[in-house]
């Protein structure tokens with residue numbers, strides 16, 4: 400641990416000089432794909448490996464269709480984009496988030512095809528990507544297995560339906576939302592890619608709070624966890640890659656007085 | 661350099677093939693005519709060959725009754741050899757307590773004999789057996805060589821069955837899986853609890869229903885046993901293993917429910933706040949993390965259903 404802190408300190412000390420250096424820093428996860436990911440997903444922009452970007456995941460995926468992740472880059476302060484990718488997945492990119500008014504952290508579940516580094520890259524206003532990540536072992540097959548919903552009968556009627564709840568916490572509102580969608584990757588023969596690709600969270604007045612681009616590896620019926628500024632009501636709007644809409648209004652229960660379910 | 665590595669790998673591979681793997685099974689007598697073979701308090705690994713499970717046998721006048729067949733063909737064969745060290749009597753029947761692979765993948769060595777299980781266990785093995793077999797190959801490697809699924813060929817009718825002077829009470833329960841068989845030998849007082857009871861090792865939950873499991877434990881508590889053989893962990897002469905299993909499951913359920921109700925994301929819960937006595941159970945961290953995957957989605961769905969949402973389409 401102290402070694403890690405030391406190297407982080409060294410990194411911090413070296414940052415003002417080191418950033419402009421042409422040579423990219425060594426990948427702490429030693430991944431063969433890192434260089435390619437750096438070019439493909441981050442356009443080769445300046446990067447630092449930074450323990451302030453935390454990726455929490457089980458060391459072994461119990462269910463390769465549902466690997467839970469908790470990504471937290473709040474220790475960086477302002478973050479313009481938060482990118483999540485599973486490096487050895489046939490489709491690596493998982494999520495591209497503009498936190499805006501939301502905290503730069505998110506919980507979600509993803510499909511993994513095999514053992515892979517799972518990383519988060521957080522872009523700070525100075526144009527530097529800060530990277531955190533972990534290695535996850537998996538039995539595999541998560542991306543090339545058909546979604547369970549495709550086989551059952553009722554998902555089509557409920558496509559895009561949102562189940563969600565807002566919790567009021569001390570300094571923020573916690574949103575957890577589950578959206579009915581098969582999230583088909585297109586990697587299964589005969590089943591084209593069919594996935595949610597855009598979600599926007601707005602205050603009920605209309606101000607944008609956060610914007611998310613989702614990708615195929617997100618698990619079927621996505622469950623997202625976000626920390627937003629304190630609010631009583633919000634809207635969640637979006638669409639999938641076939642243009643089917645998602646539109647829901649979510650309120651704090653205590654604000655609605657009599658009604659409820 | 662590369663070719664050197666290649667040669668080393670080939671040598672190693674050759675060596676692995678030449679070694680006949682040995683589970684070193686040692687029957688321990690726990691009552692008159694009754695023996696158990698205690699597995700490691702670990703996870704499946706190449707080092708333990710999948711022997712993380714307890715099996716047992718009763719030497720009756722009519723022959724040997726075996727309870728569970730272990731994780732592989734090799735284990736089943738070595739179990740039969742270990743039985744032959746104790747008695748000349750032939751095996752006459754095998755009971756399978758439930759559908760998990762460490763309990764039935766040794767069936768091949770007992771092919772042709774009556775292999776009895778509850779109906780849902782038979783169905784589960786037919787449905788999931790091959791997947792389990794593949795998984796174990798991946799986890800323990802060459803110990804599984806030549807192992808294939810042999811489904812139980814007899815259905816257990818719950819109730820009393822006498823075999824060679826031993827009155828066996830066959831009890832159909834559920835909770836660890838959809839069908840869990842416990843066997844109380846009324847003649848010797850030995851209770852084979854299967855995986856309804858773990859001792860010193862964290863319980864596993866891939867097919868569990870925790871409410872049903874707790875009811876099953878209450879039922880087991882009322883049985884008149886002298887020795888209890890848990891599915892994993894050392895045999896005991898008191899209710900201590902039942903209580904331990906129950907307190908772990910109870911903590912697990914309450915902790916996860918509380919977190920789901922307060923809005924925690926699944927991967928925020930990888931470092932759980934658990935009492936010290938439960939953290940000390942073998943493979944706590946691994947099994948808790950697996951249980952989080954098994955149990956949290958349903959608890960979370962319940963918690964989210966209490967939210968206030970209007971669809972606007």
Ligand SMILES: [Zn+2]
Pocket residue numbers: 758760836855864891
């Ligand atoms: Zn079991």
